[in-house]
Amino acid sequence: MGKGRTACCDKSKVKKGPWTTSEDLKLISFIQKHGHGNWRALPKQAGLLRCGKSCRLRWINYLRPDVKRGNFTPQEEDTIINLHRAFGNRWSKIASHLPGRTDNEIKNVWNTHLKKRLVMMKKEEYNSSSSSTSTSSHQGQYMDNNSTTLESFSPTSSKANDQVMDFWEYMLDTSSTPTSINNLDHLDSYSNLDTTSEHHPQQLVDEFECQKWLTYLEIELELTTNNQQEDHQNNFMQL
DNA sequence: AACATTAGCAACCGCCTGAGA
DNA sequence: TTCTCAGGCGGTTGCTAATGT
Known part of the structure; x- marks a missing residue:
């Protein structure tokens, strides 16, 4: 060696x-x-x-099937902030307290949103403490009502959603659901579909898209019976 | 409308750690 | 005990979309 x-x-x-x-x-x-x-x-x-x-x-x-997608709730944000105080940048440790959330996701949220917010709040705290009418701040009150919550951030662009819809229309219209996992390469030739993970249904906030994706996977992976497959197809047609 | 800047986030890189030989 | 290897982790990068000028 x-x-x-x-x-x-x-x-x-x-x-x-x-x-x-x-x-x-x-x-x-x-x-x-x-x-x-x-x-x-x-x-x-x-x-x-x-x-x-x-x-x-x-x-x-x-x-992973248990990965939770979508915006972080204010409760989750609070949890992250509090856990970060306890553990620092130990993202996997923090993630273990937030079921369905990944260390990478938490790290990104921290670096892009929460850190900035905390800095602003520190500033405000400093400013208010320097004035006579300062209000006390304690753990659990990191979020004031005027602060930006992650609810206001939309992780999926309308373009990405359009691509998802196009994808599903394509799959249903052509009935070309691949029958073999070894024969999937043609999916990539669906030219305009953004193949970055953004279009991936598990990243969509919309549960409807997630459900369609999971159903497709069930069919693809032969985890459903023929009858179930028919039901799924019928459900798609009704949507 | 065109360009520049910023924000968001998926993915990569390289180090650390623990298991096992 | 030492060494190797695979998995895990945190920091960072680079691409894309959104926003500003």
Whole structure:
């Protein structure tokens, strides 16, 4: 063994960047069938040109069925703020107290919203304490009514939603739901569909989209009976 | 309308840790 | 005890969309 660490994978042979729909499905399909005992070996076994770490990250942050998407509630934000006071930047520790939320997501929310808000509140606190009519501030009152909550941020653009709708129309109209997980590459040729994860239904706030996606996966992964599949198709047609 | 700047977030990088040989 | 390896973690980057000028 030479000096230094061995790379986790051959960087020249792995794909990087945003995950495509077909890659997602391959990963989901493989994990559904075989689990994820060995992340390093998984990409090859699943037919993915990805680093094992990348697969793990994708699964944990986006594809796991129990990942909760959508805006953080004010309660969750409070929890993060309080836990951050206790644990600092130990995002996985904080995430363990917020079911369905990932460390990466919490880290992003902290860095983009909560940190700024706390700075502003510190400022306000400082200003008010320097004036005679200062009001006391204590834990649990980090959120004043005028502060911006994450409710005001929409994670999904209308364009992304349009793409999702286009995608589902395409899937239903053509009845081209792939029958084999090995034959998913054509999904990527659905040219205008943004293949970044933003369109992925598990990232949609709208539960309707999530449900459609999950139903599709059930069909794709043969987790439903034929009758159930028919029901699903009928439900889609009614929507 | 066009360009510049900012915000949001998915994904990558590299280090750390623990298990097992 | 030492070494290797895989998984996990936190920091950071880079792309895209939104907003401002």
